[in-house]
Amino acid sequence: MKSSAIAPARRSSGSFGDIVFEWLCRGAGVFVLLLLGGIIVTLFIGGLPAFRQFGLDFLTSTRWDPVEGREQFGGAVAIVGTVMSSILAIILAVPVAFGIAFFLTELAPPWLRRPMGTAIELLAAVPSIIFGMWGLFVLVPFIQRNIQLPFGDALGTLPLVGFLFQSTNFAGTSIFAASLVLAIMILPFIAATMRDVFEQVPPVYKESAYGLGATRWEVMGGVVIPYTRISVVGGIMLGLGRALGETMAVTFVIGNANRIATSFFDPTTTIASVIAMEFPESLAGGLQQSSLFALGFLLFLISFIVLASSRYLLRPRLKG
Amino acid sequence: MSATTDLHAIAMRPRDESARRARGRRRHLVDQAVRLFCLIATAIGVFFLASILVTLIWRGAPAIDLTVFITDFRPTTYGEPDAEKGGLLHAILGSFVQAGMGVAVGTPIGILVGTYLSEYARQTALGNAVRFVSDVLLSAPSILVGLFIYQLVVLPMGGFSGIAGGLALSIIVIPVVVRTTEDMLTLIPNTLREAVVALGAPKWKMITLVAYRAALSGMVTGILLAFARIAGETAPLLLTSFGNNVVTWDMSKAMASLPVTIYQQANSGFPDLIQIAWAGALMITTGVLLVNIIARTLLRKRI
Numbered sequence: 001m002k003s004s005a006i007a008p009a010r011r012s013s014g015s016f017g018d019i020v021f022e023w024l025c026r027g028a029g030v031f032v033l034l035l036l037g038g039i040i041v042t043l044f045i046g047g048l049p050a051f052r053q054f055g056l057d058f059l060t061s062t063r064w065d066p067v068e069g070r071e072q073f074g075g076a077v078a079i080v081g082t083v084m085s086s087i088l089a090i091i092l093a094v095p096v097a098f099g100i101a102f103f104l105t106e107l108a109p110p111w112l113r114r115p116m117g118t119a120i121e122l123l124a125a126v127p128s129i130i131f132g133m134w135g136l137f138v139l140v141p142f143i144q145r146n147i148q149l150p151f152g153d154a155l156g157t158l159p160l161v162g163f164l165f166q167s168t169n170f171a172g173t174s175i176f177a178a179s180l181v182l183a184i185m186i187l188p189f190i191a192a193t194m195r196d197v198f199e200q201v202p203p204v205y206k207e208s209a210y211g212l213g214a215t216r217w218e219v220m221g222g223v224v225i226p227y228t229r230i231s232v233v234g235g236i237m238l239g240l241g242r243a244l245g246e247t248m249a250v251t252f253v254i255g256n257a258n259r260i261a262t263s264f265f266d267p268t269t270t271i272a273s274v275i276a277m278e279f280p281e282s283l284a285g286g287l288q289q290s291s292l293f294a295l296g297f298l299l300f301l302i303s304f305i306v307l308a309s310s311r312y313l314l315r316p317r318l319k320g
Numbered sequence: 321m322s323a324t325t326d327l328h329a330i331a332m333r334p335r336d337e338s339a340r341r342a343r344g345r346r347r348h349l350v351d352q353a354v355r356l357f358c359l360i361a362t363a364i365g366v367f368f369l370a371s372i373l374v375t376l377i378w379r380g381a382p383a384i385d386l387t388v389f390i391t392d393f394r395p396t397t398y399g400e401p402d403a404e405k406g407g408l409l410h411a412i413l414g415s416f417v418q419a420g421m422g423v424a425v426g427t428p429i430g431i432l433v434g435t436y437l438s439e440y441a442r443q444t445a446l447g448n449a450v451r452f453v454s455d456v457l458l459s460a461p462s463i464l465v466g467l468f469i470y471q472l473v474v475l476p477m478g479g480f481s482g483i484a485g486g487l488a489l490s491i492i493v494i495p496v497v498v499r500t501t502e503d504m505l506t507l508i509p510n511t512l513r514e515a516v517v518a519l520g521a522p523k524w525k526m527i528t529l530v531a532y533r534a535a536l537s538g539m540v541t542g543i544l545l546a547f548a549r550i551a552g553e554t555a556p557l558l559l560t561s562f563g564n565n566v567v568t569w570d571m572s573k574a575m576a577s578l579p580v581t582i583y584q585q586a587n588s589g590f591p592d593l594i595q596i597a598w599a600g601a602l603m604i605t606t607g608v609l610l611v612n613i614i615a616r617t618l619l620r621k622r623i
Contacts, residue, residue, distance in 0.1 A: 015522065017522055017525070018522050018523050018524050020524070021524035021527070021528075022440055025432045025439070025440055026436055026441075027432075028432035028433045028436060029432075029433050029436040029437070029441070029446065030446075030450075031433075032429075032433055032450050032453055032454050032457070032495075032498070033449060033450060035457070035491065036456065038468065038472075039460075039464060042467070042468050042471045042472060043464065043467060043468070043471075046467065095361070096361045096364055096365065097361075098361070099357055099359075099360070099361025099362065100358070100361050102354075102358045103359065104362075107355060107358055108362075116362065118616070119365075119366060120365055120369075122613075123368070123369045123372075125549075126372065126552075126605060126608065127551070127552020127554070127579065127604060127608060128552070129552060129554045129582055129583055129601070129604075130372065130601055130604070130605050131372070132583075133582070133601055134371070134372050134375055136586070137375070137379075138375050188365075191365065215347055215351035216351055217350055217355075218351070220354075238459065241459050244461070245460065245461020245462070245463065245464070246461075247463045247555035248555055248583065252586075252587075272461055272463050272555070275463055276463060276555055276558055276559075279467075279470075279558075280558060280559065280562060284475060293467060293471075296463070296464050300460070300461070300464050303459075303461055307455075307456045307460065308456060311455050
């Protein structure tokens with residue numbers, strides 16, 4: 001009888017603790033949802049004055065004039081710069097990342113796989129400001145001397161595509177430098193994702209193809225890639241999402257000029273780097289600051305779409 | 321695809337000996353070319369990692385001396401040998417204070433969310449939504465977090481502050497801790513949970529006293545990785561704590577941090593300040609890579 005008198009009391013204290021703890025956890029989960037919503041709403045409210053003032057012109061105008069009295073802001077240069085530098089980075093990074101992933105899953109001797117994989121992953125952990133400094137002090141002078149001059153001379157005279165290599169800017173800070181630094185930064189993310197999905201292919205599929213006499217490349221092209229292509233695209237989108245929002249590394253090397261780059265060696269700017277350059281000095285509540293918020297809102301939309309589709313593409317494989 | 325057609329063709333025309341040999345040679349050549357390409361790609365990846373590390377050591381190591389650790393900012397010496405040299409003490413302290421606040425605020429929230437996803441909402445609609453949003457936040461542009469905190473904290477407080485910097489970093493910590501906490505708790509076998517509940521323990525005690533303990537090393541790894549991630553964050557701090565030239569513990573004022581100080585001094589154009597920036601860059605990279613390696617070793621022991 002004694003024990004039955006105690007037991008219900010204990011159970012009720014336990015269930016009270018259960019309710020509190022479960023609601024704590026659920027509340028934290030809802031907080032994360034509110035955080036994302038809060039970021040979207042805050043950026044939109046911050047950008048509202050600029051959207052009101054310029055309307056749709058904000059998306060298409062290339063004028064960015066913060067001088068008092070004739071303030072005029074258009075985001076086209078930054079938007080185009082963001083998208084172009086990221087796409088160029090993807091074009092540079094994907095073949096190399098694929099090569100690394102193929103090497104790590106199929107070609108490398110087992111004793112080399114782990115240290116190599118770790119080295120690539122450590123490259124992903126290096127802070128972006130380090131890439132920026134390395135880009136500014138090592139890569140940019142190299143591009144200036146050894147890439148822009150010979151390539152500009154040799155390819156600048158080509159018909160139709162020659163203008164891509166001609167530039168009056170000889171500082172070395174350019175969209176090409178930015179894309180190269182971005183490519184190096186996203187390389188480990190894409191390579192690691194590709195390696196992980198390649199490893200998920202059931203060995204029996206590959207062994208069957210090898211048993212028929214297929215070479216390693218034929219197994220890759222005929223079995224592994226068809227099996228994993230959705231996840232591979234997801235990994236590339238993840239890299240693209242990272243490249244779009246990267247700030248410090250790009251700010252160091254892109255030249256920060258408000259004009260659309262017509263050549264690989266022209267300076268331009270991106271949304272993230274124009275925010276980093278101008279926001280700390282902009283007047284609180286001013287039109288310039290509002291325009292930067294508006295750009296931030298657009299960047300959020302673009303990268304949200306890219307990251308969300310990346311998650312969607314990677315999801316079924318992650319569960320399997 | 322090409323593999324199947326080639327193999328098919330071989331099987332169908334066994335007597336055409338020379339054509340078969342030519343095809344075999346071509347397949348072999350393509351395979352060799354692809355192998356060479358992969359080798360070069362891997363070499364490129366390793367080359368860039370090595371180039372960054374070598375540059376850091378080559379330019380940073382000569383710049384590291386005692387002065388860097390015990391002095392705060394001094395203006396450029398203009399190359400005069402007896403002028404007072406500056407250091408990074410203010411930035412190192414500021415980084416530890418803000419990153420410490422970021423971890424202290426972000427970790428409990430992250431652990432609760434991870435627990436929710438693993439123990440309460442594995443397949444519910446709300447759980448999937450939270451998991452998705454947390455994954456998006458993990459890769460979202462960090463400069464936008466800076467804009468968010470600027471609007472939410474810096475403007476109402478009337479200026480840049482260390483508190484704002486710490487809060488911005490805590491938002492970056494949350495999704496990292498959520499990911500590792502959920503992954504580690506999901507690894508725990510259900511029999512362990514059932515055994516604890518069968519003893520009469522309420523669920524919250526099962527989670528806090530048993531599940532957390534079983535997942536401890538993995539969760540600590542997550543916190544370490546989160547710390548390493550925010551130690552190098554520059555963009556959000558530029559918009560929230562902005563930077564400062566003196567040693568301060570006052571988090572209600574603008575506060576220096578290692579990455580922002582590196583950024584400002586690297587762009588100053590003065591060789592002596594750039595050298596100090598390289599010293600800071602070497603420090604931060606060494607720290608971040610060390611923490612990553614420690615975290616990996618912790619995790620490997622568990623698995």
